[in-house]
Amino acid sequence: MSREATINAAQAINEALHLAMAQDEHVLKFGLGVDDPKAIFNTTAGLQERFGAARVFDTPTSENGMTGIAIGAALAGMRPVMCHQRLDFFLLALDQLVNNAAKWHYTFGRPVPLTIRLIMGRGWGQGPTHSQNLQAWFAHVPGLKVVMPANAADAKGLLLSSIFDDDPVVFLEHRWLHFAQGEVPEGDVRVPLGKAAIRQAGDAVTIVAASYMVVEALHACRALEAAGVHCELIDLRTVKPLDWDTVYASVRRTGRLLALDTGAATGSIAGEIVARASMDCWSALKAPPLRLALPDCPEPTSYGLTRQFYPGAEEIVRCIGKMLGLPSLPLEFLPQRHTHHDVPGVWFSGPF
Amino acid sequence: MLRIRLVEEEIARRYAAQQMRCPVHLSIGQEAPAAAFGFALTAEDQALSTHRSHAHYLGKGGDLNAMIAELYGKATGCCGGRGGSMHLSDPRAGFLASTAIVGNSIPLGVGVALAQQLRGDKTLTCVFFGDGATEEGAFYEAANFAALRQLPVLFACENNLYSVYSPLSKRQPASRDLCVLAEALGVPAVRVDGNDALAVEAAAEQAVAAIRAGGGPRFVECTTYRWREHCGPNYDDELGYRPEGELAAWQARDPLPRLARTLSLTEADQQAMAAEIAAEIGLAFELALAAPYPDASTALDGIYRTELAS
Numbered sequence: 001m002s003r004e005a006t007i008n009a010a011q012a013i014n015e016a017l018h019l020a021m022a023q024d025e026h027v028l029k030f031g032l033g034v035d036d037p038k039a040i041f042n043t044t045a046g047l048q049e050r051f052g053a054a055r056v057f058d059t060p061t062s063e064n065g066m067t068g069i070a071i072g073a074a075l076a077g078m079r080p081v082m083c084h085q086r087l088d089f090f091l092l093a094l095d096q097l098v099n100n101a102a103k104w105h106y107t108f109g110r111p112v113p114l115t116i117r118l119i120m121g122r123g124w125g126q127g128p129t130h131s132q133n134l135q136a137w138f139a140h141v142p143g144l145k146v147v148m149p150a151n152a153a154d155a156k157g158l159l160l161s162s163i164f165d166d167d168p169v170v171f172l173e174h175r176w177l178h179f180a181q182g183e184v185p186e187g188d189v190r191v192p193l194g195k196a197a198i199r200q201a202g203d204a205v206t207i208v209a210a211s212y213m214v215v216e217a218l219h220a221c222r223a224l225e226a227a228g229v230h231c232e233l234i235d236l237r238t239v240k241p242l243d244w245d246t247v248y249a250s251v252r253r254t255g256r257l258l259a260l261d262t263g264a265a266t267g268s269i270a271g272e273i274v275a276r277a278s279m280d281c282w283s284a285l286k287a288p289p290l291r292l293a294l295p296d297c298p299e300p301t302s303y304g305l306t307r308q309f310y311p312g313a314e315e316i317v318r319c320i321g322k323m324l325g326l327p328s329l330p331l332e333f334l335p336q337r338h339t340h341h342d343v344p345g346v347w348f349s350g351p352f
Numbered sequence: 353m354l355r356i357r358l359v360e361e362e363i364a365r366r367y368a369a370q371q372m373r374c375p376v377h378l379s380i381g382q383e384a385p386a387a388a389f390g391f392a393l394t395a396e397d398q399a400l401s402t403h404r405s406h407a408h409y410l411g412k413g414g415d416l417n418a419m420i421a422e423l424y425g426k427a428t429g430c431c432g433g434r435g436g437s438m439h440l441s442d443p444r445a446g447f448l449a450s451t452a453i454v455g456n457s458i459p460l461g462v463g464v465a466l467a468q469q470l471r472g473d474k475t476l477t478c479v480f481f482g483d484g485a486t487e488e489g490a491f492y493e494a495a496n497f498a499a500l501r502q503l504p505v506l507f508a509c510e511n512n513l514y515s516v517y518s519p520l521s522k523r524q525p526a527s528r529d530l531c532v533l534a535e536a537l538g539v540p541a542v543r544v545d546g547n548d549a550l551a552v553e554a555a556a557e558q559a560v561a562a563i564r565a566g567g568g569p570r571f572v573e574c575t576t577y578r579w580r581e582h583c584g585p586n587y588d589d590e591l592g593y594r595p596e597g598e599l600a601a602w603q604a605r606d607p608l609p610r611l612a613r614t615l616s617l618t619e620a621d622q623q624a625m626a627a628e629i630a631a632e633i634g635l636a637f638e639l640a641l642a643a644p645y646p647d648a649s650t651a652l653d654g655i656y657r658t659e660l661a662s
């Protein structure tokens with residue numbers, strides 16, 4: 001069945017949570033603020049009313065302890081879904097995540113069916129400790145799965161798969177994507193973990209992206225199309241384990257690679273993609289692969305300092321232009337920005 | 353205290369202009385501890401705070417112009433625009449820093465106190481934090497060490513009953529007494545009416561004297577209340593996360609008129625003070641608005657103290 005209207009990714013996440021909790025009484029939902037009036041940017045709306053305060057509950061401001069408690073509950077047969085309004089707050093819980101959640105299946109043969117939703121902030125002065133995109137850290141830890149949806153349908157489908165997966169999943173939600181509208185299938189329609197999607201087919205350059213960078217890359221691809229350059233855009237959807245087959249097949253076809261990242265460049269997922277593609281697709285490469293990521297620098301708060309901090313569609317077009325030696329860049333086909341650089345849309349007026 | 357109130361009200365009034373582009377957490381209604389601890393401490397004493405730190409910064413003597421400029425992300429801000437509202441600092445006033453992760457600055461304060469003790473200074477460190485922070489492991493770990501080493505640290509806990517929209521009842525057992533908790537960790541503790549500026553000041557002076565006499569850490573719990581939304585300039589009581597009448601009851605206990613009454617300040621006295629402060633505030637905003645943004649090309653400068661050749 002399909003509905004007429006689109007919904008945004010926050011609503012899609014909410015649908016996934018409702019479906020999962022209705023389907024399996026072992027699914028628990030907890031985290032600071034899940035039952036408050038703002039309902040984690042509306043993603044947890046209606047859950048407590050429907051499923052009760054025993055399964056859906058607010059927590060003390062105790063990230064590390066509560067994560068260990070979630071792991072313990074998962075070991076004992078529950079499927080907890082935790083959430084944190086910023087990834088940065090969850091850093092207090094790295095011990096439990098890394099030393100327990102990631103290790104128990106390997107060490108004790110016991111599954112840890114745990115999903116941890118982390119929201120990554122951007123703009124409006126989120127600054128050094130409310131905006132970190134640390135997907136590479138999580139991906140570096142063997143035993144964790146790391147998921148990064150880029151649109152509303154995937155937000156729902158990937159979250160459903162994450163919740164019903166028997167391994168610990170770090171589910172990374174870019175705050176700006178909560179507003180992304182899209183057609184989302186009704187019902188329990190899952191998107192498999194570990195499978196990338198080709199958002200646009202092309203033969204000139206393979207662009208690999210995840211999360212919010214997929215949006216910027218789509219704008220860039222459309223502008224390049226207008227100039228007759230057809231790029232292939234791969235949306236990774238899951239960054240660990242990563243769908244190398246899809247990436248390699250594309251790189252072997254195009255011979256060129258641009259890897260994008262919402263995190264800092266050094267040690268990034270984009271860096272890993274460049275490294276592996278170079279090792280495994282060397283003979284197919286027609287040009288050195290490129291990477292576009294954030295600078296190796298804490299994010300400043302000031303409007304003035306963030307103006308050139310984030311690479312976007314324009315930088316992607318410039319990269320591709322350089323790689324292909326384009327005589328001119330189709331920058332005029334990029335969407336006009338009607339807003340300040342630090343907000344997702346004119347309607348956004350802070351503070352979170 | 354009046355100055356803190358008027359500064360925060362001006363921030364609230366101007367926030368909608370969308371020129372202060374960072375989250376702001378106001379202390380309106382709970383200014384008394386910031387002002388009172390500020391009085392009890394010297395400029396050589398150090399202070400650290402949280403996301404909600406404008407009041408602590410000002411109470412400790414932090415520069416107003418540099419704070420307002422920081423909220424506007426300007427080059428003249430106390431962190432040159434890098435930190436925003438949640439990262440204030442004024443070393444000259446002994447306000448080391450505020451940080452934005454709950455509980456995050458408590459161990460830092462204990463570490464500063466360790467250095468003070470090792471150096472044999474007569475100074476101490478005051479760490480401000482909320483009730484929510486007492487739920488973080490960092491609080492227990494830091495308080496335990498402070499007690500173990502009898503460090504010169506003052507734990508100033510503003511218990512405003514909420515962590516964002518979560519009331520204490522959803523976060524701690526009803527029988528919890530934060531002072532008993534602190535005492536159990538080995539830190540002598542006292543609870544005080546946080547809306548009674550003079551009572552807080554007396555408690556702060558006592559704690560400071562005990563710490564300076566080598567008596568080790570102290571914990572002061574100030575019961576108080578935040579009037580406006582957790583983050584942002586508005587009132588949000590209509591959301592219904594606080595029992596009806598609770599805000600009104602606390603507003604009736606506004607620390608400002610209480611202090612004015614005790615000090616027998618006349619209407620005219622207060623108006624004269626407010627006028628003087630308003631001029632100072634007006635100037636701070638004027639300067640901040642006129643100041644330039646830091647140059648975007650400097651965004652990547654200063655990641656390290658010692659740059660290594662690449």
Ligand SMILES: Cc1ncc(C[n+]2csc(CCOP(=O)(O)OP(=O)(O)O)c2C)c(N)n1
Binds near residue numbers: 403
């Ligand atoms: C580790 C961590 N968890 C969650 C948050 C989100 N957060 C910001 S302020 C706040 C409330 C903390 O409550 P409290 O310590 O009582 O301070 P108050 O806001 O009441 O002054 C929370 C949960 C955070 N910044 N850091």
Ligand SMILES: [Mg+2]
Binds near residue numbers: 482484510511513515
């Ligand atoms: Mg509080």
